[in-house]
Amino acid sequence: SSFLVRRRPGHSSRRAVRGPHPPGHSGAMSMPVGQLAMDENGNPFIILEEQGRKKRLKGIDAHKANILAAKAIAESVRSSMGPKGMDKMVIGPDGDVLVTNDGATILEKMDVSHHIAKLLVDLSKSQDHEIGDGTTGIVVMAGSMLEQAMELIEKGIHPLRIATGFEKACEVAVKRVEEIARKVDIMSDKAALRKAACTALGSKIVSSRQDQLGRICVDAVLSVADISRSDVNFDLIKVEGKVGGKLEDSCLIKGIIVDKDFSHPQMPKVVKDAKMAILTCPFEPPKPKTKHKLDIRSAEDYKKLYDNEQQYFRDQIQALHKCGANLVICQWGFDDEANHLLYQNKLPAVRWVGGVELELIAIATGGRIVPRFEELSESKLGKAGTVREITFGTTSDQMLVIEDCANSKAVTVLVRGGSQMVVDEAKRCLHDANCCVRNLIRDPRVVPGGGASEIAANLAVIEASDREQTIDQYSMRAWASALDVIPMALAENSGLSAISEMAAMKAKQKNTSNPWHGVDCMQAGETDMWEQNVYETCASKCSQLRLATQVVKMILKIDDVITSADVIDG
Numbered sequence: 001s002s003f004l005v006r007r008r009p010g011h012s013s014r015r016a017v018r019g020p021h022p023p024g025h026s027g028a029m030s031m032p033v034g035q036l037a038m039d040e041n042g043n044p045f046i047i048l049e050e051q052g053r054k055k056r057l058k059g060i061d062a063h064k065a066n067i068l069a070a071k072a073i074a075e076s077v078r079s080s081m082g083p084k085g086m087d088k089m090v091i092g093p094d095g096d097v098l099v100t101n102d103g104a105t106i107l108e109k110m111d112v113s114h115h116i117a118k119l120l121v122d123l124s125k126s127q128d129h130e131i132g133d134g135t136t137g138i139v140v141m142a143g144s145m146l147e148q149a150m151e152l153i154e155k156g157i158h159p160l161r162i163a164t165g166f167e168k169a170c171e172v173a174v175k176r177v178e179e180i181a182r183k184v185d186i187m188s189d190k191a192a193l194r195k196a197a198c199t200a201l202g203s204k205i206v207s208s209r210q211d212q213l214g215r216i217c218v219d220a221v222l223s224v225a226d227i228s229r230s231d232v233n234f235d236l237i238k239v240e241g242k243v244g245g246k247l248e249d250s251c252l253i254k255g256i257i258v259d260k261d262f263s264h265p266q267m268p269k270v271v272k273d274a275k276m277a278i279l280t281c282p283f284e285p286p287k288p289k290t291k292h293k294l295d296i297r298s299a300e301d302y303k304k305l306y307d308n309e310q311q312y313f314r315d316q317i318q319a320l321h322k323c324g325a326n327l328v329i330c331q332w333g334f335d336d337e338a339n340h341l342l343y344q345n346k347l348p349a350v351r352w353v354g355g356v357e358l359e360l361i362a363i364a365t366g367g368r369i370v371p372r373f374e375e376l377s378e379s380k381l382g383k384a385g386t387v388r389e390i391t392f393g394t395t396s397d398q399m400l401v402i403e404d405c406a407n408s409k410a411v412t413v414l415v416r417g418g419s420q421m422v423v424d425e426a427k428r429c430l431h432d433a434n435c436c437v438r439n440l441i442r443d444p445r446v447v448p449g450g451g452a453s454e455i456a457a458n459l460a461v462i463e464a465s466d467r468e469q470t471i472d473q474y475s476m477r478a479w480a481s482a483l484d485v486i487p488m489a490l491a492e493n494s495g496l497s498a499i500s501e502m503a504a505m506k507a508k509q510k511n512t513s514n515p516w517h518g519v520d521c522m523q524a525g526e527t528d529m530w531e532q533n534v535y536e537t538c539a540s541k542c543s544q545l546r547l548a549t550q551v552v553k554m555i556l557k558i559d560d561v562i563t564s565a566d567v568i569d570g
Contacts, residue, residue: 057561063153066116066555067146073117074143076110077103077136082490083202083521085136099421101204102428103136104128115563116555123551127543132435133200134540137486142548144485148478149556157474163553165475170549172464172476173457173483174542180456180515181445181538182530187227192446193218193437195533199449200436202534204429205422209247213426216252216413217433223254223411225441232438238360238412239430241423242399244392245416250426255405256364257412258357260350261389261398263339267348271387274402277325278358278367278382283334283342283351285312313338316373317345323376327387329353329361348387350400361402364410436537445538448529450518451487453541455505458483479549487519494521 035047057065079086080101090098090109098109107121120142124135145166152162184192197214206213224236240257262269285308296302316338320328328342328349342349353361362369367382385404391397413430417423440446447453458480465476484502491501501519508517508527517527518534526532 056563059559060153062559062561063159063556064150065561066558067150069114069116070120070146070555071143073107073112073120074140077106078140078143078485078489079493080106081136081140081203081486082493083207084494085203086493087205097421098424099205100425100428101136102432103139105428107135107139115561116558119551119555123547127547131439131537131540131543133432133439133536134544138544138548140485140489141482141544142551144482145479145548145552146555148482149475149552152475152478155474157471159556159559161471162475162478163556165472166479166549166552166556168468168472169461169464169476169479170545172461173479173545176457176460177447177453177541177545178445178538180453181447184440184444184446186440186444190218190222192444193222193440196436196440196446196535196537197433199534199536200433201429204432205425206247206429209250212248213250213430214433216250217430217437219252220411220413221434221437221441224409225438227441230442232441234434234438236360236363236410237434238410239415239427240399240412241415241417241420241427242392242397243417243420243423244397247417247422247426249416251414253401253403253412253414255384255401255403255412256357256360256410257414258350258353258361258400258402260353260400262400263334263349263351264343267343269389271327271348272385274327274384274387275325275378275381276327276329276361276365276367276384276387277320277323277376277380278329278362278365278369279373280331280358280369280371281373282332283316283328283330283338283349285309313341317341317347319373319376320347321345323378323381325376325381329358331355331358360410364402364405366405436540439537439539443537443539446535447538447541448516448518449534449536450521450527450529450532451490451502451505452509452516452518452529454483454486455502455509455518456515457545459506459509490519490521494519494523496521 036044037047038044077088080088080103085101087099087101088106090100090106092098092109093111098105100106100109104124104127107124110121112118112121120139123142124139127138128135149159149162149166153159186193194211194214197217198210201207201210201213201217204210220237221232225232238256240259294305296305326347328347330349330351331353333351334342334349339349358369361367362382365382365384368380370376370380383405384402387400387402389398389400392399415423415426415430417426448456461476461480461483465473465480468476487502487505488498491498496519505517505519505527509515514528516529518529520527520532522532524532529535
């Protein structure tokens with residue numbers, strides 16, 4: 001008798017057992033565990049489950065592998081923290097180059113394949129979506145917490161006990177951060193908002209112009225803020241970039257910028273007291289929706305058709321004149337015939353305006369978007385003080401600026417820069433600063449930057465751990481040590497001695513009982529962050545501590561990683 005042992009399809013290894021039984025064999029063949037089946041010739045064979053291809057990491061090995069992966073991600077962004085942080089260049093798969101300092105953008109563009117490392121990328125994304133700032137700090141903090149947890153695991157403390165201690169420490173720290181927060185009066189004092197925006201911009205590539213851009217951010221956010229609801233709709237702030245010019249040429253326009261020009265070169269370049277018809281219907285005769293065939297057999301028929309077409313255009317122009325419009329903004333294009341008629345009738349027009357811009361123009365000018373010419377009326381026109389065409393540089397690039405709108409709730413920030421890379425990075429920086437100002441409007445409490453909040457939280461958690469009776473005191477102390485990474489990274493990136501600087505700040509906070517002493521990255525000779533105007537929103541700092549602790553707890557609870565062998569080997 002002979003057996004053929006086969007693996008499942010897709011696996012190369014086959015094993016056949018043939019020939020007589022060896023001497024002394026009882027005759028009962030010891031078969032591998034699997035499923036017995038017959039082939040087309042009636043030969044029995046066994047299908048083996050392919051368990052050998054699966055690899056598992058269990059227990060402490062799984063913890064170590066996870067923590068090492070998370071640490072590698074945290075280390076990659078650590079050097080970009082703070083006002084003296086370095087930028088990262090990320091080269092995409094198509095060869096496109098991105099230079100940025102924003103933690104969320106760096107991690108998003110990095111090609112991360114490790115499962116635990118992806119959790120940290122998601123962590124920075126959630127901080128970006130919720131708060132908008134502090135995306136680098138949160139990843140560095142989580143990496144440091146995991147490093148401390150590893151030491152405790154090696155000492156023999158159970159990961160779940162570590163997670164419980166971390167949770168307790170986090171609550172103590174958040175409470176302490178909220179205690180040291182100072183409330184700012186955002187209504188009477190714009191300076192506080194500007195200083196918070198400047199702190200957000202200070203670590204970016206645009207830090208040389210942080211005062212000017214901080215002012216632009218504050219004005220933009222306050223223009224569209226709904227103070228009664230303490231909320232800001234970011235859809236009303238349009239950030240438009242244009243390559244060329246200097247960064248300091250960036251400006252805030254209380255209105256809308258549209259990257260289009262007037263449809264006819266001889267139309268006036270400036271329209272005062274504009275009453276604009278905002279159309280989503282094409283400026284041409286209607287086309288039948290069904291398939292049709294038109295037979296024209298004589299010159300009279302053709303002339304009739306031509307006259308009919310002309311009549312359509314005349315009726316459309318008449319409808320615009322009747323409602324009192326002196327500017328037409330159309331979502332679709334129109335042919336030369338319509339363009340010529342509009343010019344003759346002294347009606348400046350803009351064509352191919354996108355749907356989003358059309359909505360913003362309607363919001364800003366108080367107009368209504370009109371889908372049919374028959375529905376045009378004076379009440380549906382949008383009103384603006386000036387609509388002008390501006391030209392950039394020598395490239396004859398034109399843009400339309402709609403200013404002094406009836407309802408100036410929509411604003412545009414025009415960003416200029418020497419290259420597309422600078423413009424893109426400036427846009428990201430402005431987004432972070434806008435988010436910072438919005439968070440202050442929602443919750444007007446500020447906490448010190450420069451690692452002072454982390455040092456204050458560290459001291460509070462160590463004090464609480466001394467009162468803790470259970471084994472959680474070890475993990476609370478470890479969590480407190482993990483916070484030291486922020487002031488140390490700031491000091492390192494600023495070229496200072498990390499440990500001595502941090503020890504000096506801790507001593508200063510204890511001796512003076514002032515939790516606003518932090519790392520003096522700018523060498524200004526003043527460690528009080530309130531005096532240096534370095535502060536961030538309380539919501540951002542509390543969110544960082546809470547989100548980082550939650551992700552670390554989740555990673556600590558993983559003790560078994562089952563994956564295909566090639567993924568682990570790779």
